[in-house]
Amino acid sequence: xxxxxxxxxxxxxxxxxxxxxxxxxxxxxxxxxxxxxxxxxxxxxxxxxxxxxxxxxxxxxxxxxxxxxxxxxxxxxxxxxxxxxxxxxxxxxxxxxxxxxxxxxxxxxxxxxxxxxxxxxxxxxxxxxxxxxxxxxxxxxxxxxxxxxxxxxxxxxxxxxxxxxxxxxxxxxxxxxxxxxxxxxxxxxx
Amino acid sequence: xxxxxxxxxxxxxxxxxxxxxxxxxxxxxxxxxxxxxxxxxxxxxxxxxxxxxxxxxxxxxxxxxxxxxxxxxxxxxxxxxxxxxxxxxxxxxxxxxxxxxxxxxxxxxxxxxxxxxxxxxxxxxxxxxxxxxxxxxxxxxxxxxxxxxxxxxxxxxxxxxxxxxxxxxxxxxxxxxxxxxxxxxxxxxx
DNA sequence: TGCATTTGCCTAATACATTTAGGCAAATGG
DNA sequence: CCATTTGCCTAAATGTATTAGGCAAATGCA
Numbered sequence: 001x002x003x004x005x006x007x008x009x010x011x012x013x014x015x016x017x018x019x020x021x022x023x024x025x026x027x028x029x030x031x032x033x034x035x036x037x038x039x040x041x042x043x044x045x046x047x048x049x050x051x052x053x054x055x056x057x058x059x060x061x062x063x064x065x066x067x068x069x070x071x072x073x074x075x076x077x078x079x080x081x082x083x084x085x086x087x088x089x090x091x092x093x094x095x096x097x098x099x100x101x102x103x104x105x106x107x108x109x110x111x112x113x114x115x116x117x118x119x120x121x122x123x124x125x126x127x128x129x130x131x132x133x134x135x136x137x138x139x140x141x142x143x144x145x146x147x148x149x150x151x152x153x154x155x156x157x158x159x160x161x162x163x164x165x166x167x168x169x170x171x172x173x174x175x176x177x178x179x180x181x182x183x184x185x186x187x188x189x190x
Numbered sequence: 191x192x193x194x195x196x197x198x199x200x201x202x203x204x205x206x207x208x209x210x211x212x213x214x215x216x217x218x219x220x221x222x223x224x225x226x227x228x229x230x231x232x233x234x235x236x237x238x239x240x241x242x243x244x245x246x247x248x249x250x251x252x253x254x255x256x257x258x259x260x261x262x263x264x265x266x267x268x269x270x271x272x273x274x275x276x277x278x279x280x281x282x283x284x285x286x287x288x289x290x291x292x293x294x295x296x297x298x299x300x301x302x303x304x305x306x307x308x309x310x311x312x313x314x315x316x317x318x319x320x321x322x323x324x325x326x327x328x329x330x331x332x333x334x335x336x337x338x339x340x341x342x343x344x345x346x347x348x349x350x351x352x353x354x355x356x357x358x359x360x361x362x363x364x365x366x367x368x369x370x371x372x373x374x375x376x377x378x379x380x
Numbered sequence: 381t382g383c384a385t386t387t388g389c390c391t392a393a394t395a396c397a398t399t400t401a402g403g404c405a406a407a408t409g410g
Numbered sequence: 411c412c413a414t415t416t417g418c419c420t421a422a423a424t425g426t427a428t429t430a431g432g433c434a435a436a437t438g439c440a
Contacts, residue, residue: 003388003435025215030426041428042389050427106348136356140364143342143351147365148334151341158296161333166326174330174379175337181377187367193406193417220397231399232418240398386437397426407416 004036008046011036012056019057019098024105027098029053058105059115065092065103066116069123078130079180085127086149086176093153100153120146131183141183148179194226198236201226202246209247209288214295217288219243248295249305255282255293256306259313268320269370275317276339276366283343290343310336321373331373338369 014035015027022031029050033040047053065088072084093100107115124142133141152175155161161168204225205217212221219240223230237243255278262274283290297305314332323331342365345351351358 006388028426029428038388039390040426041391041430044428045388104344104348109349109353112349136360137364139354139356140361140368143345143361144338144365144368146345146350147341148337149341150345151337151339152333154294154344155333155336155340158294159299159302160336163299164329166329170326171330171333174327175334177377177380178330178334178372181375182368182372185371185375187371189364190367196417218397219399229419230397231401231420234399235417382440384437384439386435388433388435390431390433392430392432394429395427398424400423401421402419403421404419405417408414410411410413 004038004042006036006038006042006046008056011043011046011053012060015053015057016060016096016099016102019102020096021098024054024057024098024101027054027057054102054105055107055111057099057102058107059111061096061099061103062116062120064096064099065089066119066123068092069120073123073127079176081127081130082180082183083176085123086172086179089149090153090156090172093157097157100157104150104154128183131186133183133186137186137189141186145179148175194228194232196226196228196232196236198246201233201236201243202250205243205247206250206286206289206292209292210286211288214244214247214288214291217244217247244292244295245297245301247289247292248297249301251286251289251293252306252310254286254289255279256309256313258282259310263313263317269366271317271320272370272373273366275313275335276362276369279339280343280346280362283347287347290347294340294344318373321376323373323376327376327379331376335369338365 011032014032018031018035019027029043030040032053033043043053047056068088069085072088073081076084107117121142124145125138127145128138128141131141152172156168161171201222204222208221208225209217219233220230222243223233233243237246258278259275262278263271266274297307311332314335315328317335318328318331321331342362346358351361
């Protein structure tokens with residue numbers, strides 16, 4: 001019998017594509033096995049179990065997203081960089097909803113530390129250099145940006161802002177404006 | 191044989207409790223059947239299927255959260271109201287992580303319209319009355335607040351802000367400060 | 381080239397979740 | 411007090427996750 005040429009990476013990539021098509025939680029060991037026209041049990045030579053497979057998809061998505069972020073902020077500063085960074089998140093989630101969901105799959109601390117997560121944090125800080133906030137305020141701002149981007153994108157993809165005026169794009173633009181204004185005028189601690 | 195006295199509501203409540211204990215996606219028809227010491231098939235007289243059960247848990251959580259929000263903003267205005275509202279979200283997610291996850295379960299449009307979702311939106315607008323934003327800016331601000339609260343709480347519960355200084359409570363306080371400042375000083379559209 | 385080892389996918393089997401169909405007994409109500 | 415409804419049951423089909431053990435293809439080394 002011919003071999004299918006499975007590897008953990010190919011499984012994760014196929015899983016990521018499948019997630020974008022049918023949703024991350026429909027990504028099942030059996031579904032991926034079907035995709036490769038192989039028995040489900042065969043996947044267990046390459047991934048430990050279902051959780052391991054999902055983790056690999058999550059890591060893949062985090063890397064992709066970090067790469068896009070890096071490309072977006074290169075050569076930009078201030079509001080330009082902020083807007084580009086924000087758009088990366090939103091566009092990625094719209095183009096790849098399954099991958100974006102995967103990127104939020106809970107990782108255990110060790111795996112998280114070895115993931116592209118820290119790169120994301122570093123890029124947020126790089127972005128904020130243009131606004132010159134002193135610690136600990138910069139950390140608060142990092143957390144705020146992460147919250148807004150993640151929160152907006154996740155509410156939007158859950159359909160929260162469809163079917164109501166004004167359209168989502170307009171809110172997104174104004175929210176980025178508002179964040180820029182806030183960062184330039186960060187309130188002092190009481 | 192004695193009857194267990196199942197109803198859709200009791201199943202949903204048990205499911206919500208189970209979600210808080212073991213996570214929303216471990217809430218399964220079988221697990222709830224075990225809890226009532228009943229066969230899984232018996233639940234199908236009360237809920238249509240697994241998806242229906244989850245939907246009912248989601249609706250329950252949305253109601254609870256809306257009730258807490260209503261209590262929090264009653265008799266408060268401005269930053270006081272903003273902080274109280276924000277704390278409701280965060281505290282609910284911390285006390286009831288499974289219910290909070292359930293509250294984000296994707297509802298089909300009809301179900302969403304009949305849920306406590308619209309109450310949440312109305313309360314956000316009530317909250318913003320103290321800041322006197324004209325439309326469409328008020329809508330943008332509603333979406334911003336939803337994004338920040340949801341995003342922060344979901345990143346926090348995924349462990350995003352643990353194991354790093356400053357602690358999460360401090361960021362939360364400062365972010366609420368910052369949002370208040372932003373709303374009082376909302377930038378004009380370009 | 382030829383053989384030994386490793387590797388990759390297989391079959392078989394178990395366990396558990398979901399869901400449908402059909403049955404019997406308990407509750408309800410005229 | 412009987413008829414009907416309702417509630418939970420058993421049985422069975424389907425699908426997923428996972429482990430164990432086997433055979434054949436690929437690989438590596440003499």
